[in-house]
Amino acid sequence: MSVYKVLGLMSGTSLDGLDIAYCHIWEEDNKWNFSIENTAEINYSDEMREYLKNAIHLSEEDHDQLHKDYGIWLGQQSKLFIDELEEEVDFIASHGHTSHHRPEEGVTFQLGDGQLLANTSGKQVVCDFRTKDVSLKGQGAPLVPIGDKLLFHEYDFCLNLGGISNISFDKNGERIAYDIGLANMPLNYITHKMGLAYDENGKIARSGKLNHALLQKLNSLPYYALPYPKSTGYEWFSSEIMPLIEGSKLSNEDLLHTFIHHNCEQIAFAALKHKNNGKSNSKLLATGGGALNQFFMDTLQSKLGNSIEVVVPNRTLIAYKEALVFALMGVLRLEGKTNVLKSVTGATSDSCSGEMFVPKDLV
Structure with missing residues (x-):
């Protein structure tokens, strides 16, 4: 070995x-x-x-x-x-x-x-x-699902919360994965305007109030109606999301609060839609910077209800899972084995x- x-x-x-x-x-x-x-x-x-x-x-x-x-x-x-x-x-x-x-x-x-x-x-x-x-x-994205499949197969869903949120899961014997939408990108954009690198544990977001008008605008964005496989990134954020933030008269607290609710609604919608209804104890592994935001995690669990448990691992895995998966992808490349799945990317x-x-x- x-x-x-x-x-x-x-x-x-x-x-x-x-x-x-x-x-x-x-x-x-x-x-x-x-x-x-x-x-x-x-x-x-x-x-x-x-x-x-x-x-x-x-x-x-x-x-x-x-x-x-x-x-x-x-x-x-x-x-x-x-x-x-x-x-x-x-x-x-x-x-x-x-x-x-x-x-x-x-x-x-x-x-x-x-x-x-x-x-x-x-x-x-x-x-x-x-x-x-x-x-x-x-x-060409997301790439992490090969790691989810080979290293974290005991979880029903693997959710990564970086700038963008993406999810992966097995369906009919194939790995499915796609970019759900937003995660930390709008949150960090707002906190940087406040002179902060990030909102520690989501304390500022927790203190805000939900704005239903903004929530509806966000939930109505055309990207969410697209079928998978799909991926997105900074171009989408700068063209569709930044104008909503810049044009808003809401406080930063309310913006952060509303964006977290929006993120969690879209994540919960994606996970619940693909849940194996015959299984009572589904588990979702949450990693990436968003998993360190307690308000984000609390809100996500409340949107998922009792049917899917959010599992937050140790801080090392939260922060370095993507780097780990690229290390694995490098190993698979050297061995001449598949490291990008067509079922995920649509190739x-x-x-x-x-x-x-x-x-x-x-x-």
């Missing part, structure tokens, strides 16, 4: 920073297992956050420069982490940071040049996990996705 020792790198749409998870991953008796051995969260500087946030508006030349700069930065952060770790690392699996995601146009781009990441870190790199799926007419076939780079001085 060989144990892969992998550094998983994840940067999400919420722009909190870079998550690094040093994972051991192995297969035993046809089941994949993992342990998260060490972690780090590298906060973005204000300058880096703005740079990444505005990547979508950059010229082709400036975007290419950011791709290179960010790849070097990822390599530097990885090398610092590895040097401090003083343990063997087989390779790095990097999600990168999504700057463009318009799969209906055949476009997706993850910042973080893989060759420069490899050169700077001195380690082999697997990255760019979305492009192949998009070329196969898929959404013409399953795929073994990811580009591989070896440090130039090791070639």
Whole structure:
């Protein structure tokens, strides 16, 4: 039994920073297992956050420069982490940071040049996990469900609450997954206007009041009526959601309160619609930054009622599950096994996705 020792790198749409998870991953008796051995969260500087946030508006030349700069930065952060770790690392699996995601146009781009990441870190790199799926007419997202299927099969639903909310579950023997809609993106947008990084435990949101007019506008957004497979991101947020926030006369407390109710209504609608009605004790695993928001979790449980239990795991798994899954995807890529599921993305076939780079001085 060989144990892969992998550094998983994840940067999400919420722009909190870079998550690094040093994972051991192995297969035993046809089941994949993992342990998260060490972690780090590298906060973005204000300058880096703005740079990444505005990547979508950059010229082709400036975007290419950011791709290179960010790849070097990822390599530097990885090398610092590895040097401090003083343990063997087989390779790095990097999600990168999504700057463009318009799969209906055949476009997706993850910042973080893989060759420069490899050169700077001195380690082999697997990255760019979305492009192949998009070329196969898929959404290129969500990707985490392969990890849900292989590592967290004991749960009926796996919910990730990053900038966007996505859910995955088994239906008729296939893994189904899609982006439900909003999660932390509007919450962080509002708290940043207040000079806060986030609303700790949802205390500010809890103090607000529900605004039914805004709730109805949010629930009526056309995206929610689209069939799955579907995915969304910052473009949707900036075009559809930001104008509602900017045009609102509500207090920040009421905005936060209403957005959490909206998020939870959409999540509950998705989960209850796909619940196995013959099963009485369904469980939903909640991870991602939103799972640390107690008001979010309390509201979600109240919307789900007694039919689905919300399970919030330890803080390490909450924060680093996505980085863990990209580490697993890297392992599957090296083994030539499926790591992106057509049942999830809508592609013409399953795929073994990811580009591989070896440090130039090791070639």
